[in-house]
Amino acid sequence: MTFSLKSHRKSLLAGIVIPLMLSACSGPKMIAIHGESAAGLNRDAQGKPLSVVVHIYQLRSADAFNRMTMDALLAGKTEQDLLGNTLISSKELTMIPGKSVTDSETIGEETRYVGVVGFFRQPDPGYWRLLFDADAIKSRGLIFKAADCYLQPVTAKNIAIPGQSSQPPAECTSKRR
Template identity: 95%
Template sequence: MTFNLQSHRKSLLAGILIPLMLSACGGPKMIAIHGESTVGLNRDAQGKPLSVVVHIYQLRSADAFNRMTMDALLAGKTEQDLLGNTLISSKELTMIPGKSVTDSETIGEETRYVGVVGFFRRPDPGYWRLLFDADAIKSRGLVFKAADCFLQPVTAKNIAIPGQSSQPPAECASKLR
């Protein structure tokens, strides 16, 4: 009887510990996505705020995302054409001036980077997109702000994209003309 009891305890312990250890591995993780927008979001020539579509990409590599241009996106090329086999998945959110949006997404095992693109009327040349390390997003979630003509990270620090200044612009008023 003692042998069977010890065997049962070992089985029970293994049944509890193995799933716990596996869940600690780098598997898929559900994260919160939160976007905040300013009241002056994406203003038109008359200063009227307009909504912005934001795409969130899960990526295997950052190379194609770093080379992507707004002109190529607006020329009608698909995300798959632009990002190729680095694209794992894409999610679309619509930001309304002065409002916030909250969603969730599962970050896959093979996701190394998360890219965020804002389709602004007159985008800032450096901050129409943001790039994040997926591990940082897994631990903190994805929180960003959409302002007049640019995106800004809130919780996780973004990875610098070639040609991007160290800080987003203070304002976009000069872009209205």
Template identity: 35%
Template sequence: MNQQCQLAAAFFLVLALVGCGAAQATKDGSADAAKWAFTTKIKTMNIDLLARSSLNPNRNGQSLSTVIRIYQLKNADQFEKLDYTQLQHNDVDLLQPELLMTKGLVLRPDASVSISEPMNSDTEYIGIVAFFRDAAPTSQWKLVVPKKQWKKTDPVRIEVRENSLSLI
């Protein structure tokens, strides 16, 4: 009888230990499922740039092309602190270690450009800069779009008019 009690006690002890492990695995699995469901999973950066005919005017009012740079960033703090000249001449060095990717293009007046690039999994923000001929301190030459705001189905649409960028 004593041996049967010991065997039963050992069985229940093993069962209890297995149950604890299963409960922990379930708890971890539930946390992973919740993280998957509520984390923004964007794999592609889709941007539509729409230039108006009044893009980047010179002193005579003639519209000119402008250089646009797009940055994938882990954090936007440094990007937001940098001024026009710093980003124009030394962006890659000054944005380290937050910079994950950069893309440059030239946008012509009254034209549109669609960009589709892989989104780095560590990207939390997209920074967009337009290097206008005359970037007045009051003009909106720089934008930050949080990854949380990104929609999977629609591209982010940005209008470029005169010396200003704006989300549309």
């Protein structure tokens, strides 16, 4: 059986080009981040809406994020203390009641998960944070809503966090402080 020089070149070219194309797909990718805030965002005891700070984390693993508690965040521990070597980077956004915020972020090659945390006055016990597969975010971007006491995914389906119900609450019922 003989091979022509032309078919050998095609095989060689395919052996170089295909891996390059595949590696380009898995590399860093710039994504759009869009957050929408409810008019009644993060209401105080008198019902006045207040802004919410949201942190977006790029993570190597979901384990530390799944174990993280709001009490630990509010106790003054650093993100690095809480997330350890799973934390790749973080970004902070401020959500204003009734407004939306748009930003962009490069999702790194080593990022496997994207975590979103809302620092609400009276957070819902399950939906003060969301966790996403990074590949889903790379293909669709990150769009979420911030309501009175919880975050809600819009574009990508979030990954369930231990103790989190399948849906965010219909309304926030905790007592206002």
